[in-house]
Amino acid sequence: MKHFFLFGAILAEIIGALATRQSDGFSKFWPSCVAVVGVVGAYFLLSLSLKSGMPIGVAYGIWAALGITILTIIGAIFFEEPLSVIQIIGIIMIVGGVLALELGKTNIDTI
Numbered sequence: 001m002k003h004f005f006l007f008g009a010i011l012a013e014i015i016g017a018l019a020t021r022q023s024d025g026f027s028k029f030w031p032s033c034v035a036v037v038g039v040v041g042a043y044f045l046l047s048l049s050l051k052s053g054m055p056i057g058v059a060y061g062i063w064a065a066l067g068i069t070i071l072t073i074i075g076a077i078f079f080e081e082p083l084s085v086i087q088i089i090g091i092i093m094i095v096g097g098v099l100a101l102e103l104g105k106t107n108i109d110t111i
Contacts, residue, residue, distance in 0.1 A: 002052035006059055009045035012038050013067045018074070058101050065098040 016038020023031035042063075049059050069091050075081035 002049045002054040002059075005045045005049035005052060006054060006062060009042045009049060009063055010066050010070070012042035012045055013063065014038075014070055014074075016042055017067070017071055021079075058098075061098045061101045065094045069095060 016035050019031045019034035019038055020026075022028065023035050026032045026035070046059060046063055050056055072081075072083065072087070072091060076083040
């Protein structure tokens with residue numbers, strides 16, 4: 001269940017961030033409402049993931065990394081935002097770091 005809440009939080013964050021972009025500095029009513037609900041929903045679902053037993057470092061790392069990665073790809077594809085080789089390498093490093101967090105937690109029990 002903790003992973004379900006976490007991926008819901010990631011989806012809500014993505015929706016909130018995209019709506020923030022469309023809100024034009026919170027000057028458009030409906031995109032602003034969607035942005036606020038998305039961000040509040042993201043934190044609420046993240047808290048449920050933590051309450052369900054997911055370690056905060058892992059949860060926040062996955063949440064942030066997937067949010068950054070997916071939003072960067074959406075920005076490049078749909079909004080024609082530039083994406084350099086250095087940025088792509090950075091995203092790969094972020095995802096690699098989160099994988100290390102996730103895989104490393106299984107070794108804690110053996111130490």
